[in-house]
Amino acid sequence: MKLAARLRTPLLLLGMGISSVASFQTQAAETINFGIISTESSQNLAQVWQPFLDDMSRELGVEVKPFFATDYAAVIQAMRFNQIDLAWYGNKSAMEAVDRAGGEVFVQTTAANGDPGYWSLMIVNQDAPYQDIDQVLADADKLTFGNGDPNSTSGYLVPGYYVFAQRNVDPSTAFRRTLNTNHETNALSVANGQVDVATFNTEGMERLKQVNPTAAARLREVWRSPLIPSDPLVWRKNLDDEEKEKLRAFFLDYGTTAEQQQILADLQWGRFQPSDDDQLLPIRQLELFRERTQLAARDDGDGEARRARLAEIDAQLEQIEQRIETRSAQAGSTQAPPLAAAQ
Known part of the structure; x- marks a missing residue:
């Protein structure tokens, strides 16, 4: 057309x-x-x-x-x-x-x-007592969490796997309150004390330092992801x-x-x-890893259906890994894409 x-x-x-x-x-x-x-x-x-x-x-x-x-x-x-x-x-x-x-x-x-890319962040206010993400999660039931847009890579998918799925934590129930919004709103809400912890990324932090250095100075990074393409x-x-x-x-x-x-x-x-489209292979891999982690931790009584879906996910992951290896070989590199390498 x-x-x-x-x-x-x-x-x-x-x-x-x-x-x-x-x-x-x-x-x-x-x-x-x-x-x-x-x-x-x-x-x-x-x-x-x-x-x-x-x-x-x-x-x-x-x-x-x-x-x-x-x-x-x-x-x-x-x-x-x-x-x-x-x-x-x-x-x-x-x-x-x-x-x-x-x-x-x-x-x-x-x-x-x-x-070579950028990184997802979890941020708190500089006045908060938290220095790392595990300290944040220990107090999650007292805190308001600013999550990202559900279609955001750094604001939702990446922290959803590395921060929450790997720890078997459901942010929608772990925190006292959870909101979903864009990077800028999350950062300003944390800086102004309206939200206790939020997702963000290094590109947004760099821009915030340029346009609103006062707000950027109020933020503390408590977690950083593997490299995102x-x-x-x-x-x-x-x-x-x-x-x-x-x-x-x-x-x-x-x-x-x-x-x-x-x-x-x-x-x-x-x-x-x-x-x-092969640029998206590590993201597809990460989405499947997250689903597999959550599914493996479930105990809903439907073991046969769960095992069948786990087998499907494993087959898809194998296909993606083979494609990643093929592309890496074609590029003359044996290195996996950043997110995949961090699993």
């Missing part, structure tokens, strides 16, 4: 580079709808994203409209119903978009500071192949000038790199 018959530059121009695409701005301008997950308020996101979207619009010769929503699920659903053409997701939400919304990973972000960008799989190549060319060529590098730096990114 075409992007509403837009981006009609002939295929032969692809080899001429992204600057050639810009010369065709006289063609009928339509719209590319770009989904952006709600890691913080829409107002803040719009401020840092607009220069990048403006550059994208100029280079491709079409209007690029951001799509903001109050939660990750809305951006996934927007892709499912063809309301957006591509989106920035975290790995967990990208997995949902690929599985349920006809999405496909095509590029990956890189960190502006050179980090950098975020993917996902397009609708049913886009026209020619249009996909133009989008891919824009992203992979972007960041060659000082101005573009600064725009990416404001997003906390370096240049984009090629990627595909």
Whole structure:
């Protein structure tokens, strides 16, 4: 399916580079709808994203409209119903978009500071008595917990396995009260004493130190996850192949000038790199590990069904591990992806 018959530059121009695409701005301008997950308020996101979207619009010769929503699920659903053409997701939400919304990973972000990815955090206020996560969990029934969006990688999936599933703790019942919200709200709620402990991540912490250093100084890290792969960008799989190549060319060529590098730096990114759906293999593995841990700890009397599901999970995990090993060998590395290596 075409992007509403837009981006009609002939295929032969692809080899001429992204600057050639810009010369065709006289063609009928339509719209590319770009989904952006709600890691913080829409107002803040719009401020840092607009220069990048403006550059994208100029280079491709079409209007690029951001799509903001109050939660990750809305951006996934927007892709499912063809309301957006591509989106920035975290790995967990990208997995949902690929599985349920006809999405496909095509590029990956890189960190502006050179980090190979980012880390999930659990944070408390500096005035709290807690120095590590086990101290927090010992007092969980007295505390309010700020969990992340259910489709967030660092705010929900990763701490859900490493902090809770591995300790056989259900956060929805262990804490006095549990809330679900975005990274920015979690951090500010802890800094202001409205929430006792919350999920966060290192990218959010770096940004908070820039925009609100007073709030950042009030936070203490009590747990850090294994390394999480950098975020993917996902397009609708049913886009026209020619249009996909133009989008891919824009992203992979972007960041060659000082101005573009600064725009990416404001997003906390370096240049984009090629990627595909296999980027999500460690996340799929982690989701299955979490389910297996929870299932193995259950004693609901239906032992046969539980054993059957455990066998299914083990078979899926074996397939994923084989694929990871194949990809690692193709890349000339014997190292497993960061999250997988930490199991």
